[in-house]
Amino acid sequence: MKLEDPNAAGLRAELSLAEWWMPFTANRSFKDAPRILSRAEGMHYWTPDGRRILDGTAGLWCVNAGHARQPIVEAIQRQAATLDYAPTFNLAHPLAFEAATVIARMAPAGLDRVFFTNSGSESADTAIKMAIAYWRAKGEPSRRIIIGRERGYHGVNIGGTMAGGIPGNRKHFPAMMAGVDHIRATHDLARNGFSRGQPAHGAEFADELERLVTFHDASNIAAVIVEPMAGSAGVLVPPQGYLEKLRAICDKHGILLIFDEVITGFGRLGTPFAAHYFNVTPDLLTCAKAINNAAVPMGAVLARTAIHDTIINAAPAGQIEFLHGYTYSAHPLACAALLATQQLYVDEGIFERARAMAPRFEAALHTLKGARHVIDIRNLGLVGGIELEPRAGAVGRRALEAHVKCFTHEKTPALVRFTGDILALSPPLIISEDQIAQLIDTIGTVLQSID
Numbered sequence: 001m002k003l004e005d006p007n008a009a010g011l012r013a014e015l016s017l018a019e020w021w022m023p024f025t026a027n028r029s030f031k032d033a034p035r036i037l038s039r040a041e042g043m044h045y046w047t048p049d050g051r052r053i054l055d056g057t058a059g060l061w062c063v064n065a066g067h068a069r070q071p072i073v074e075a076i077q078r079q080a081a082t083l084d085y086a087p088t089f090n091l092a093h094p095l096a097f098e099a100a101t102v103i104a105r106m107a108p109a110g111l112d113r114v115f116f117t118n119s120g121s122e123s124a125d126t127a128i129k130m131a132i133a134y135w136r137a138k139g140e141p142s143r144r145i146i147i148g149r150e151r152g153y154h155g156v157n158i159g160g161t162m163a164g165g166i167p168g169n170r171k172h173f174p175a176m177m178a179g180v181d182h183i184r185a186t187h188d189l190a191r192n193g194f195s196r197g198q199p200a201h202g203a204e205f206a207d208e209l210e211r212l213v214t215f216h217d218a219s220n221i222a223a224v225i226v227e228p229m230a231g232s233a234g235v236l237v238p239p240q241g242y243l244e245k246l247r248a249i250c251d252k253h254g255i256l257l258i259f260d261e262v263i264t265g266f267g268r269l270g271t272p273f274a275a276h277y278f279n280v281t282p283d284l285l286t287c288a289k290a291i292n293n294a295a296v297p298m299g300a301v302l303a304r305t306a307i308h309d310t311i312i313n314a315a316p317a318g319q320i321e322f323l324h325g326y327t328y329s330a331h332p333l334a335c336a337a338l339l340a341t342q343q344l345y346v347d348e349g350i351f352e353r354a355r356a357m358a359p360r361f362e363a364a365l366h367t368l369k370g371a372r373h374v375i376d377i378r379n380l381g382l383v384g385g386i387e388l389e390p391r392a393g394a395v396g397r398r399a400l401e402a403h404v405k406c407f408t409h410e411k412t413p414a415l416v417r418f419t420g421d422i423l424a425l426s427p428p429l430i431i432s433e434d435q436i437a438q439l440i441d442t443i444g445t446v447l448q449s450i451d
């Protein structure tokens, strides 16, 4: 398929859109009307024809310090010219150790061993393998079942797909990993509609874990994996007391708790991790995205020392203890970007800034209550979800149309994410109050204009 009018999109006339099989995209309709980004800086993207788009989503929940930040750009450039690549299987380079130390020092207390991956999906599968390897090393190999949660998203690799709870992502791949089960999602529109921050009702949803423990027996369960705040399935904020309860039930039965912090890590809630925000510490924590401002693919799993030590000490001396890793684990460019990013977060007080801006973001977001089609609004930190009434027989179409119309808005275009009929906002943490107002105004006018 060729672009109908490639010059209008600022692309070379001979550019073909056919070859690239795009991820998580309706390829045919997208290629009929492509939305192309060619440059980014600070809070904005630019299209090839020079339109400036306000980034309401930090790319994909990942560019927390804003785009093309100079210290990060320079660190990557320098590193590419110094040590472009180094294997990390039985070899190492200094930046990898430095990066792990920086992350361990900012992590919740006790999570001080860091395994590098290249994405959130790889982090999820790595954590699942660590949990199973831990129980095996500890002499309880029957503990293999992983409990996820409905509407959970842990990426697209096999472990994450199976432990995830989004039916559309799972339906073509039944039972590729044996031994998973799910507790119910925490969303409760009837009781918690238009909540600001953590909803009041639903701590008892964690009790369902007790039911699964009775059903499977604790001696067979390795770990529970949840996003402390679910983002991809449409911004589902945990009810007050829910995560504490989940932690207590895991403790009672000796089950490991994994927090997937791929979205919530690195300031999204105004704290380094959601674990700090909620004051609930997991045993394993996955992250990616904003770890290095998404400038180079990277992820990580943070493990309690005891989990690390159990696996390491179970193997005979001189043998590889955990047979797992990626060619690009701790890639030098990713590590350089990580160190520059984390320094920038500190130098500019970016997490504190997000914390200070969160109440203003919340207030602006909730002005959309009463806007056309809106049936719920929810928020936490610098994350917002606006749920729309689905069109009869066409679930997701209204939000897709809103997304496109925000992007093509004549005066103040904005990038807004959608999932099902929920619009999701997660701007770079450097967003100003005026930009928040503009983002909400664009969404408000677009909602008025669509059926």
Ligand SMILES: Cc1ncc(COP(=O)(O)O)c(C=O)c1O
Residues within 6 Å of the ligand: 118, 119, 120, 121, 122, 124, 153, 154, 155, 156, 227, 231, 232, 260, 261, 262, 263, 288, 289
């Ligand atoms: C909670 C969570 N886990 C895992 C992932 C997968 O990350 P990636 O796309 O980097 O593989 C995502 C992506 O949005 C996520 O939100």
